[in-house]
Amino acid sequence: MDKMNVNKTKISLLMEQHKINYTKSENKLYEYIKNNYDKVIYHSLTEMAEVCNVGEATVLRYCRKLGFKGYQELKFAVAQELSVMNDVENQDTYINKIKNNMIQAINDTYDLVDMNLLQQAIDKIDMARDVIVFGVGLSGICGLDMKSRFLRIGKNINVFTDAHFQVMRACSVTKETVIIAISLTGSTKDIVDAVSVAKKKGAYIISITNYIKSPLTKYSDLVLMTSAKENPLDGGTLVSKISQLYVIDLICTGIAVKNYDESRENKSLIAEMISGKFY
Numbered sequence: 001m002d003k004m005n006v007n008k009t010k011i012s013l014l015m016e017q018h019k020i021n022y023t024k025s026e027n028k029l030y031e032y033i034k035n036n037y038d039k040v041i042y043h044s045l046t047e048m049a050e051v052c053n054v055g056e057a058t059v060l061r062y063c064r065k066l067g068f069k070g071y072q073e074l075k076f077a078v079a080q081e082l083s084v085m086n087d088v089e090n091q092d093t094y095i096n097k098i099k100n101n102m103i104q105a106i107n108d109t110y111d112l113v114d115m116n117l118l119q120q121a122i123d124k125i126d127m128a129r130d131v132i133v134f135g136v137g138l139s140g141i142c143g144l145d146m147k148s149r150f151l152r153i154g155k156n157i158n159v160f161t162d163a164h165f166q167v168m169r170a171c172s173v174t175k176e177t178v179i180i181a182i183s184l185t186g187s188t189k190d191i192v193d194a195v196s197v198a199k200k201k202g203a204y205i206i207s208i209t210n211y212i213k214s215p216l217t218k219y220s221d222l223v224l225m226t227s228a229k230e231n232p233l234d235g236g237t238l239v240s241k242i243s244q245l246y247v248i249d250l251i252c253t254g255i256a257v258k259n260y261d262e263s264r265e266n267k268s269l270i271a272e273m274i275s276g277k278f279y
Contacts, residue, residue, distance in 0.1 A: 108227035186214025
């Protein structure tokens, strides 16, 4: 089936059309997807494989059998069909929904905070002379926000949001380097590729992600969890990024508290210098 037909055909029909050729493992995937659209759109590849008790390679083969390049394309198709199935919400409803989702994202992330892991991350970053942040898309913007916060407390870090520069920088890290990899899904190939290179060079990897079991966490020495469900159709919304910013704020504040006098002096100096740039 060509790409155009795949895009136009509902995922439910595609799965039915190929059902006669399913293996035993593929039938597990079929039954789960058919009955759990609302869960599938939030599953990572690893989670999908585990919940269906099949291998990740089986999930990918099933996606390709349906005509998709991979699991992300299948999730997108599921999300499209699910959106059609749902009623269109009125203006008042979506305004409240966004507010509630943002509050829920922070509350859920707060519940996931492991104080021991957070302190370990703060200590490791504070002691490191070479700190690098990797992030693409809006995760990259969160990384830039982290750089801004660090500059105000007197700590300089480098942020790379371009995939080519990430790999290039990963090739020159050492055992003294700490890399903070920001990825909501933990499945962004550019980030995983760069981190895998850095890991081989001996860098210490801290990941900020929504999924404890993902390609990124396989290379991570320490994982700080966020919690924000992201529909494939709504990728990059502030609701999904607010949890990342919350964890970043915890790290930056923790380092500022640890270096209180130096941080206060630096922030005062910056405030004094910047004040002259306002009318």
